[in-house]
Amino acid sequence: MSTFFPEATPVLGNLAVRWISTAADLDSISLATEWNAASSVDLSCFLRPFTPGATEATGSAPNRICTTITLPQRGRTEISAFDLRYVYDPQGDDADPDNEAKAALTDGATGILVVRKGVAFATAGAVGQHYEAWTGYLGRQNRVQSGDDDFAEFEISQMFFPNADVVYGEIVA
Numbered sequence: 001m002s003t004f005f006p007e008a009t010p011v012l013g014n015l016a017v018r019w020i021s022t023a024a025d026l027d028s029i030s031l032a033t034e035w036n037a038a039s040s041v042d043l044s045c046f047l048r049p050f051t052p053g054a055t056e057a058t059g060s061a062p063n064r065i066c067t068t069i070t071l072p073q074r075g076r077t078e079i080s081a082f083d084l085r086y087v088y089d090p091q092g093d094d095a096d097p098d099n100e101a102k103a104a105l106t107d108g109a110t111g112i113l114v115v116r117k118g119v120a121f122a123t124a125g126a127v128g129q130h131y132e133a134w135t136g137y138l139g140r141q142n143r144v145q146s147g148d149d150d151f152a153e154f155e156i157s158q159m160f161f162p163n164a165d166v167v168y169g170e171i172v173a
Helices: 031-035 097-104
Strands: 015-020 054-060 072-079 082-087 110-117 130-138 142-145 154-162 167-170
Touching: 015 031, 082 097
Parallel strands: none
Antiparallel strands: 015 110, 054 072, 082 154, 110 130, 130 154, 130 167, 142 154
């Protein structure tokens, strides 16, 4: 008997993130009018790795006289805010290409983080590609540095506050 060993898709270089201001249907973002819109910003080379997420509460139902075991019960899902960290040029203005993310991700802005996984980031968006979409709004831009060592870079740390659960969708024409 042989064992099936599925091939894994590497994360390195196979992640693209875009900021789009609006989408008519989160389940099917339009390649022409949303993914490639003039207002859409490719954040892939600006962002540091980030992990949006959700946690589910667990608990136990009240015991009954006849029960001898306690079983876990599923509770509410909590969608958490998460930190976006991205590079910028502290000497450039917002028109500088090095500050495209800083100019787009302003304090209080609402929009959609669209995360495409499993396709090289440099590959253009295409009909049929799958993505995760997070709608929400942005917190303040905190200008920080990535560390204290010789390789530290200036960056912005900014909270993203999702206002709905993630939507898994597919790019359409």
